[in-house]
Amino acid sequence: MNRQGGYIGINRTTASGTGGSGVFTMDAFYRAILSETWSTEFSVFNYNYMGSSKWSLQGTWGTNTSTVLAQSGAGYPTYVRAISNTSQKGLDASWTLDFQFNKTGLNSSPYPGQHLAITKSDTSSGIGTNLSLVTGDKLIDLQAGNNYNMGINIIDFTGSSMYNASFSDSAFSVGGHPSRVTFDFPTATFTWYVANGTSTSNLVQKGQYTLSTSQQTAMLGTAGRDRDLHIGVAGRGGTDGVRNVVWATT
């Protein structure tokens, strides 16, 4: 597979020091989602600057039966794949997604950006088979970038931006600090929180947006509103990675 310019999930381990780091942009991230079966064939780019580089399938699908879906513990690999359960369907139920961007040493340029994306399945249940070509792939992107920047982007399937929020504050750079996104049903309101400390009690609301009914339909389609949501992450692995992703009902 050849995906020039679109790194996603570079397979770097801090323990071995092998591989390389890269700069992830949102455009590259979405290009990877759109051009690949990103969620079904999870793309980890094994970067070898002295040899051939390739994409590969890594990790397994997590379900919401465990407290922490992925990236718990010392390993923090580059990949997370998880689907919602029956009580967390699309935009027809309330849900809460907790995760951490480990921002230690973030203020260094270029910094390999980190992303967590929420997309949807093409089936009413489970993982689906044709994720990259259906509406709703571009759903929500949470990102951390250089200079302590963090942001949320809510985008409909046409690529139009529905809502953005962004801030840069070194007070939010504590390693492993929590982030949270909630969706409230039936008000259809997304709320984004980031913590300026290591506890969820430190969470501060940084953005909020309420979808209209027509916008809900525009994002997922009438039939897609009750479909499973998927999450995936991209970014450097190791201790700098996205970690402790938990998807739970409210």
Added chain:
Amino acid sequence: MANIVDAIKEIGTSNSWELIGEPATEAEFNANFKNHDSSNPITWTEAKAKLDELNE
């Protein structure tokens, strides 16, 4: 092709802000852009100029 969101991201890298949709006029921009940092105000004129620069 860059859009107005890209332009604001270029200008307000250190700001805290929120933006609904992709405003195409000054009136839409003023109605849908919230800049939480008074120290670095971002205007429609500035955002539009940056957008034009990005798309040159």
